[in-house]
Amino acid sequence: MEVVESLPDLVLKCKNAFAKEFGCDPIVGAKAPGRVNIIGEHTDYNDGYVFPMAIPLYSVMVGRYNGTSKIRIATSAEVDNPKRVEFDTPSKENPLTQGEPKWANYVKGVLHHFSHDISGFDAFIISNVPLGGGLSSSASVEVVTCTFLEALTGKSLLLADKALLCQKAEHTFANMPCGIMDQFISCMGKANSALLIDCRSLETKTVTLEGGKSDVDDSVAFLVVNSNVKHQLSGSEYPQRRGDCFKAAELLGVKSLRDANMTALRDKRDELGERVYKRGLHVVSEIERCTKAVKAIEERQLEELGRLMYQSHVSLRDLYEVSCPELDELVDITMITPGVYGSRMTGGGFGGCIVALVKASQAPKIVEEIHKNYSKKATCYVFNGVDGASQIQL
Structure with a gap:
């Protein structure tokens, strides 16, 4: 069986990568898990039920304010190049737009829809959720970005609102008309449990797995x-x-x-x-x-x-x-x-x-x-x- 890198080791790797990339230590951080769907596939965008479970594979994001009007984000993931992007902080006059590299659009989408003002910051993202493996690497990145922004700004969102924001980011910046399952379970997972999600009412029920x-x-x-x-x-x-x-x-x-x-x-x-x-x-x-x-x-x-x-x-x-x-x-x-x-x-x-x-x-x-x-x-x-x-x- 595959030995999964522990969350503390993944966080340490991300902190070290940030320090190497930006020449200082990060101050805030966040993690968001991937998921496996036990049953209920392609039902979420049909207002049906899904039954996912959060799994111990994570995206981790660490960073700090940089005192400028620029946002600089880097990653070590096996994604399209370049693996570092830099852009101005978003505003009504200067909104973020899609572009290359494609991986950055998942982060940009969350930044675009985050309702609180954001100053310039540096951040590093690392993940051991397999890309293209059907374990929701994209939602994991979206949710970790939003959780990182909560840590950075001190502004907390309701879990359902955070999940919906991340879904909207994927719709508008990654051009993927996904349902709500992936973002919900990444936000709301519980240990030793799966989550029954009613994709119409957005009601959830935690079911212990024994x-x-x-x-x-x-x-x-x-x-x-x-x-x-x-x-x-x-x-x-x-x-x-x-x-x-x-x-x-x-x-x-x-x-x-x-x-x-x-x-x-x-x-x-x-x-x-x-x-x-x-x-x-x-x-x-x-x-x-x-x-x-x-x-x-x-x-x-x-x-x-x-x-x-x-x-x-x-x-x-x-x-x-x-x-x-x-x-x-x-x-x-x-x-x-x-x-x-x-x-x-x-x-x-x-x-x-x-x-x-x-x-x-x-x-x-x-x-x-x-x-x-x-x-x-x-x-x-x-x-x-x-x-x-x-x-x-x-």
Whole structure:
């Protein structure tokens, strides 16, 4: 299994990088986790339910005011060059705009929408959330930027407001029409828990993750396996599926697919067309699976949760068509490996990761089977839930 760099080590690395880059020590800092979505995929922008968990992979940002009107930000992440940007502090007369490098747009978007005045500052960002892995590296950067600005300015936002600000930043500066899940869980995660999010009302419910009735003496964990196939959601695939869902809702006469049902979908199948019908069928069934999964956890029925996870993957593969051969291969391996309750692709798709519910004691053997049978090189992590974003005392 992959040894995850501890948060204290990551913070120290970021502090040292800042000192080397800017010639002084940082004063304030923040961290924000990535996430894995246990179930409820491509339902968030359809007003449905999602069920993510914050994981101990983090973006960390440290810095200080620099006494100028300039903002200077650097990173050591494997992103497009240059890895240091400098621009004037934003104002109504001189607002920030998108540009190159693309990674800086995630930071700029948060700065643009942050409602409090900001003076010039220097900052360094470091992250061990895999880029393009479906573990929400972009939301982690957005949320850590906003949390850093809270620390820098002394102005705190409500968690829901912070998440919505970061979502807006991704919409307007990264041109990605994402739902609210990633930013919400990065802000609101709780240790050893997952978060049921109603993406319509924005109500949340913390669900503690424990062992099941059949496993009184054996705890469970979530195994996240990175296929190391990178995906790019800035192309046409993601917006097209989003548009298909909106078209389905319109033809069904509902505000969103949250209000649709299987009977209405089947009755309108010919009018919807096969592609739009399949997209709608995935979303309606996935929303139902999400609520059933939470009930299974609350009743400690882990076999049922595993079955729902497998059903979710098949739906994402065959109906929503966002899986890929590598993800399918990894799920197939887990299906015949002892100690695995269930697994599915997680994230936007077209690569990235699968998530599997496993017996914690058998995780090393499961990882061994994956490395032995996967046709490419996988990276494996065993996770439990962690707390969401917070300021760091340096």
